[in-house]
Amino acid sequence: MTGPVRILLWCAGLALAACLVTYPLYANGYYLALGISVLYFTILATAWAMFSGPTRYISLATVAFFGLGAYTAAVLGETMPWPVVLLAAAGVGALTAAITGLSTLRLSGIYFVIFSFGLAELIRQLVIWYEVNIHKSVGRYLFSAVTQDVLYWQLLGLTAVVFLVGWMLGRSRYGLALRAIGADETAASHSGIDATRIKLGVFILSATFMAVTGAVMAPRWTYIDPAIAFNPTISFQVVIMALLGGAGSLFGPVLGVIPLVLLFEVLTATLPNHFSIVLGVIFVFIVMVLPNGVIGLFGAGRWRVPAGGPAAAPARAGDAPLLAVDGVSKSFSGLRAVDGVSFTVTPGEIIGIIGPNGSGKTTLLNTLSGALRPSSGTIRLGGIVLNGMRAHQIARLGLARTFQLVRVMPDLTVAENVAAARLFSTTNGSGATASELLDLVGLGKLQEAPASELTYIDQKRLELARALALQPRLVLLDEWLAGLNPSELETGIALIAKLRDRGLTIIMVEHVMDAIRALCSHCIVMNAGSVIARGAPEAVLSDPKVVAAYLGGDDA
């Protein structure tokens, strides 16, 4: 951006800020009230999008936190200094979000939506119970000396804070982590991102803003009862505004707030009794008309990729087994998918796992990477027991993997996919940079391309680069060479050999016998959940048991 243009933009920005700050001085009552509405919806919508935007977890609970904040102000407003009231509201919002988040964020997205839908109703009933039994009257009066002007300025300040926090969040590693979680939570977990904790943190942050907004707004009403404070229409309006304006970026929601607040003003004036109906019809129309559905509104916010974290340790030397799998089994309601599998992997080896489809190979990998918990047996990585650890913890310990059905984070660029694996690296030392890794797998020229636009082969390469970005000691490849034509296969085999030469230890599940022969020093053959043969590839592939179970005939 050139000098003069920059100065111009700065001047325009300052002028806008000046207008906003002095607004109460020249706007009359009606317009001031409108301004207040725009501001408080902006805060609510931006806070909503802060969580729901990147994670795609649609929260219908905005008014639950807003109402709690309003009620906190009503309860404490007469007796405590105002800053304390605001702090208390923030605390109440955060605590409620923490409790509800802990219970529901581990569940699938749709259960979260449902629970958030009823949350406001639940809290409303709890507040009514409290008011009836403890306070002995429902409905409170809030006499406050707060003028409209002061209200406006408080909201303006809060708006500035929410944008500032949103911006900082976006530029921090949590911003990219959030988008990675929203794009593909499993891939994110396996890249070392603690999805549950991050979702919870941002959920609490978002709820805190909503609660403080409610507290600030409370004096406007003078009289508060649960029906007023917990009006579900507010949750609904916030969702529409944020989605319409664009939930994927920080300044998107405000673009939806302004026109809709004006529209709702017009509606309330002309059709006061039919507000709900018209609101509902508009929303249904919007969702139906969207070509990509509501998900399409989330877009792919382009936030800056933070510099990668410290790089990882060099491969361990020595003959002690890197991975020790001992008697591992995994059952699914009576079906033994993996049955008493044991093997060890020494550093620098490539181990092949082969067997017919349905023999339990992928399930075994899933127990190793933490996607599944073994029903029995022990798994040790460098002496540390992995049983019971979650996927992101295992990833941070240095065990990376690719997936049978390739999992890239579609809305992130190639570079961002790799960077996501670097965000929470706990190892120190030198190692390849993201660019070097991308060059290694052949994606050096595609760094800014969105991952969803890559070819299937390139997506596989990206997955490998992302796994390598974890600076792992052990990589699990789940049919990584599947679907390649002969020349791609040669390149792929050469790449894996190069990785081994650089000190990486690899376990590969494969059907491509050429690759097994070319790369593996040791093979395990699985059938119906158990190991039926092990040894060097040549020996194993001519073992009559293996031939009968798998190859079904002479292998030329």
Place this chain on the structure above:
Amino acid sequence: MLEVAALSHFYGKHQALADIALAIGQGEIVAILGANGAGKSTLLKSIAGLVKPAHGATIRFEGHHIGELPAHLIVERGIALVPEGRGVFGDLTVAENLQLGAYPARARAGEADRLARILRLFPRLAERMAQAVRTMSGGEQQMVAIGRALMSNPLLLLLDEPSLGLSPLLSREVFRALAEIRSSGLSVLLVEQNARASLDIADRVYLIESGRNAGSGPASAMKNDPEVQRAYLGKARAAPSPP
């Protein structure tokens, strides 16, 4: 009876099938061989109507174009697919699964006879009619899946990896059943990992590689063809020795 021409399909950017052509006649067993990921499953799903082929494909069955039809109408025309992973209704019983097989209109007449024949083909099922299918072994589930497909009174049976996850013993039973099915006049299009067994039972073979036709011919000739061994069985070759 079935003619496929210029069949292509894309999963997003990935081209799974490119200009596939094949034909099947009455009472034939045709096998499709190819490496994993070569597009064989997608081919069967395209014929069965579960995925829509790209523009320009021709799929003709008994003289009618079926490329645009939804899956449930293709079943009415007489094509039944036994999908990879069996696709049985796990929470329902064997009897209910087989009864559902006869849901299409073409399968109602003679339903009882057909059921009797299928139970003769797979005696194990007769003993377990009230059992929930998800509690049965892989092999038994495969029998339920094939039985259910046969209940729809098809002219053409499509099988996607029927011996998937089955022990050699159960695989043999499944292939024995396929031979018997062919002898009743049905045509069979088979995609199978177990190359030897499918070459033994098929009349003709098509090779698919990276989504394209890579050859075809009578099964007897294919068995000894080095191309087949390369594409499907993975021949040994001079390779850098592992450390």
Place this chain on the structure above:
Amino acid sequence: MLLVDIILPGLVLGGMYALIALGLTLQYGVARIMNLSYGESLVAAAFGAFSLYGGLGLSPLAALLLAVPVAMVLNWLLYRLLLERLMRRGKDRGAQEIDSILVTFGVLFVIQGAMLVAFGGQYYSYSYLSIPLTIMGSTLAVNRLVALLFAALVGGAVYLALTRTRIGTAVRAIAVDANAARLVGIDVAALSGLAFAFGGGLVAVGGVLISMFLTFNAAMGVVFTMKALVVVIMGGVGNVIGALVAGLLLGVVETAVARLVDPGLTLAATYALFLGVLVIKPTGLFGRAAS
């Protein structure tokens, strides 16, 4: 006896919940629509029964004959005109679910708004067969027992239809595996629409029956939707027997909380039960992990 005082009315209430949840099982388990406006249909049916009783003196049981077909047609139209388009457009299951949840959220506001315009926000009730009856030392109103009887009859008929007829089995097959259902010639889209309509009919039955003994207002829909969802998810999605057990359980727990703790905390108790079940068994009491 306190225990009987809790269990008997609890089962009556639970029976109603089970019936209401059955309709949502059809809409969510088969048609795959998470219908947030479900409770509004129930309240609308209650208002309908109220109007017919007040205006024409028509008994609610007779009103069923009118309410159910109307509800089925309206729900079927909702599915065909709006929801089916979303299902076809959705690129994956997640996108379909979000779209359907948000559209039904909008429909919720439309229906609730219409009821607010027509009836206002106050509470309504009417008296029909409120004759007290003493069973095992506990007093129940006849209308509640009649409601339970009807619920049992309707529920039983639906259960038989689902398990003994070919079309019923086909509907259950769609809930188990929609793709496999296509492979046996089932027109999944058409049958899903039918299941959705049927679900709407069931919730109308529930609404009419409940109106006989409960006080209701235009804003109550949300609570019923939540309870139906809780029962469906607790029982394991798509599982009819599960919905029955979960419904009865909820009815008993709620009645117990109302009697022993505080009537204002029933929804909190519902949520606590819901969360408790999900934390221990995330797929529901009888549910299985999705294939």
